[in-house]
Amino acid sequence: MNTSSPNSTIRLYHVSLSPFCRKVRLVLAEKRIEVELVEDRYWEPDSELTRRNPAGKLPVLRMDGRLLAESQAICEYLDETHPQPPLMPAQSIDRYEVRRLCAWFDDKFNAEVTKPVMNERVWKKVMRQGYPDSRTVKAGLSAIRRHMDYMRSLLEHRRWLAGDTMTLADFTAAAHLSCLDYISDVDWTHSIEVQEWYAKIKSRPAFRSLLADHLPGVHPAPHYALLDF
Incomplete structure (x- = not known):
């Protein structure tokens, strides 16, 4: 193209x-x-x-x-x-792990959490397609806890999701969680490890424009732009 x-x-x-x-x-x-x-x-x-x-x-x-x-x-x-700073590791097995986790969040997490919750809580309102289905939202919010448990299991042995350096896997996960956090649908008390990881990545200069987002008709949660939440 x-x-x-x-x-x-x-x-x-x-x-x-x-x-x-x-x-x-x-x-x-x-x-x-x-x-x-x-x-x-x-x-x-x-x-x-x-x-x-x-x-x-x-x-x-x-x-x-x-x-x-x-x-x-x-x-x-x-x-x-634009190789600096690198977001994909040098070793093949490490790049595999990054791609595996990117797929986890873009496919599995999106299907089970981001897409159903955002569709019901945000896009139906924006597109004027009716009222949210509470059962769908409840199922998505239940699923997010399982995913946070999985993230916690990774972070117990790693500094970042895919290893000891920040990678595209961290940005992929943070992109999904930031959408849900905008509408206050992440229970950060469920995992202190995940909360600390998100606070670390949220404080990066790259995150500033996301924290300034404001979708007309859908107001961000009061804590959304706070680095100490």
């Missing part, structure tokens, strides 16, 4: 409370790549999302004369083309 002006401004088409968009935003910010954020309200009839990405998915990154899609592919492209 090529564009006509390779030297144009780097632009990210996104929606603020998408974990996949947030994941890419974190990588761009961590690598200090200046980017113009363009919100794409993909549910509205004038959206050009399918023209930019035939798969109809956000985010889409306009960079290097191309339109790049799929968050994991975008993040690894950014890590390869």
Whole structure:
């Protein structure tokens, strides 16, 4: 997917409370790549999302004369083309672990927690699709505890989720949890280890733009932008 002006401004088409968009935003910010954020309200009839990405998915990154899609592919492209600071380890087995955990959160965590909870509590309201299904929300909030238990089991033996250095796995997990934290749906008292990990990553400069997000009609939790929560 090529564009006509390779030297144009780097632009990210996104929606603020998408974990996949947030994941890419974190990588761009961590690598200090200046980017113009363009919100794409993909549910509205004038959206050009399918023209930019035939798969109809956000985010889409306009960079290097191309339109790049799929968050994991975008993040690894950014890590390869802008290697400092590195977010993928040098060793193959360590890169495997990062990719495994990225898939865990983008697939399993998203299916069991992020997607159902956000759809019911946020997107139904924004898109005017009716009232939330309390059973779906309850199931998602129950599932998040199991995932936090798994994260705690990792953090008991590691400084970060995939090892002793921060990687794309941490940004992927934090992107999902930050969406849920925006609507106050994370019980941080369930795991002090996970809370301390999130506080550590939340305090990074790369997280600042996420903490400034405000979705019209959906107000963030009072503690959302606080580093001491």
